[in-house]
Amino acid sequence: MLSIKNLHASVEGKEILKGINLEIKAGEVHAIMGPNGSGKSTLSQVLAGNEAFEVTEGEVTLNGENLLELETEERAREGVFLAFQYPVEIPGVSNLQFLRTAVNALRHHRGESEMNAAEFMKLAKEVSRQVDLDPAFLKRGVNQGFSGGEKKRNEIMQALLLQPKLAILDETDSGLDIDALQVVSNGVNALRAKDRAILMVTHYQRLLNHIVPDYVHVLAGGRIVKSGGRELALELEERGYGWLGIKEEETANSSAN
């Protein structure tokens, strides 16, 4: 489904991704782990189409279609979804208005009729319950005054509403207590489907206890340095990154050079 070949990307002239190769098939869940500064979040942002990052080399295709040629909104309409590490607060736009506009943009793209306010309200209430968010949140500004955990649940709720082909979860576990982690994990597990690929980016292995990946990759210095099954995550938990020849702080520095 997703094919990444020799992907290089820079921000403000600094090369962060230095040749990523990755194949994800429909139905698979892949985890990308790695120390801070290894390029994990950059990879997520590049796939979603953030223009702050410049792709200098390589190719990315989703079901054979060249993703890099598409605008951010076109990628979303083709089924790319990024759950943000830091979801943005937008006062003045209600969560409900935001979600309905997004759902209708996708429906419109697929040639389906738009959902009216009442239909959408019903759907949104159901999905908000699935991630244990009070439907009252729908009336507030987008992420406005939400706690860290509420913001992450709102991201998963959006994934459930938008039903993407490729869901990229950027540090979705960060800042969550154990109960919130459970709720978010249940949401992600509900997303698992034969026709959907999930790419989880995480610093810690604890998320992988709740959402068991099919493959684990270690990203360091802008490259994937090791790939394996879920046992690789357990090994990293036990031994750290050192045995792979990665020193956390140096990695962070080298990628900034």
Added chain:
Amino acid sequence: MKPAPTLSTAFLHPAGHTLPEPLAALRRQQSSSLVDLPLPTRKTENWKYSSKYLKLTDEMAISLPADGKSGSSLAVPGYKVVVLNGIMMPEASDYPDLDGITIERFEDLDGDTATWLAERLDHALDSQSVQISRLNTARFEDGLLIRLKPGAVLDQPLFIIHETNADASGSAYPRIYVDAGANSQITLVEEYISSGTESAMVNTVTEMNLGEGANVTSIRLNMEGENVQHIGSTGVLQQRSSRFESHCVGFGGPLRRHDLQVRLEGEGADCKLNGVVVTQGKQHYDNHTTIEHVAAHCNSEETYRNIAADQSHAVFNGRIHIHQDAQKSNAEMNNKNLLLSNGAEIDTKPELEIYADDVKCAHGATIGQLDETSLFYLVSRGIGRREANVLLTMAFINELVEQIPVEAVRETAQGRLNHFFEQTFQEA
């Protein structure tokens, strides 16, 4: 050196409409005082950014006629008075004869009332800072006197539809005086619209006197066409414990100027001034506000937001003057601005003058652009860039629009603003 330009004498020809003698005398007196009135230039402080938009040609000196026309048939959720080219149109208006509330045309006033009114007109405005508005007193053909007896409460909003009909070039001088007795209440909606395509100027003055404990809400919608220059002044005098709330929503034009001057004269008076302005193309809009804290223990809260697209130009000047005896004054002023293009210009100036020592006074002004991070978040969900721009721009002013107390007016404003933004970003 070139002599400073002065108001053309064409503008000082006597007005045609007959008024009761005290008002006619006031008109003549003002007219003669305006001979050689200097027109503002960019060196005139209170017109610095706007003088270049003011274009008064002699053709525009002619009073726009109101004869033989019916006036706007706009449906409104409340009482309605239609004022066409400054003349009230009784047949197009619809307001009941309510106990304690009178709405009269200047033309119909008896001698005593006309004398009473002539003594009060122009007292709520500082003539030095609203120089062009002085022309209104020299030229008004008619006017509305709205009087509320003590305790009178108007049960529905009163809409005053100011229509400028510019089938020919000319100018109109609508005039309103509101005398709100002690503890009376009224919601007044002034809607400025236009028809016709010739170049015209509307020069409008509204004054209000709020008696002790009176509660007045004023909503102003400025929606005239591209051929109409608008110069408006609103003066408000507030007695003890009165409350004044103002919501101004303005769309740009060739020249748009609104001076809003509030004097808190009695202790415990309270005012809240909200304003939203949007400009596009080569449009202009200039809001000048003044709050005079004359008495002690008064509150003022002011929030204005401007959005300028394309090559348009918005100006905000907010003055707060806290007099020496106005101890325990509480004044807050906030102005935020959004530039939607590199060619747009916004000038904002807070002016604080404080002579009392025990006061709270806060102000803030910002000018920014749409937030890229927010924009990326929205488009990453499949929302089109244009729609994302509209959502974020609406969000910038929603906080203020949502405070407009009359639902139908709020919806009208929201509809117009939405249309404006969709148009703005369509072209971008």
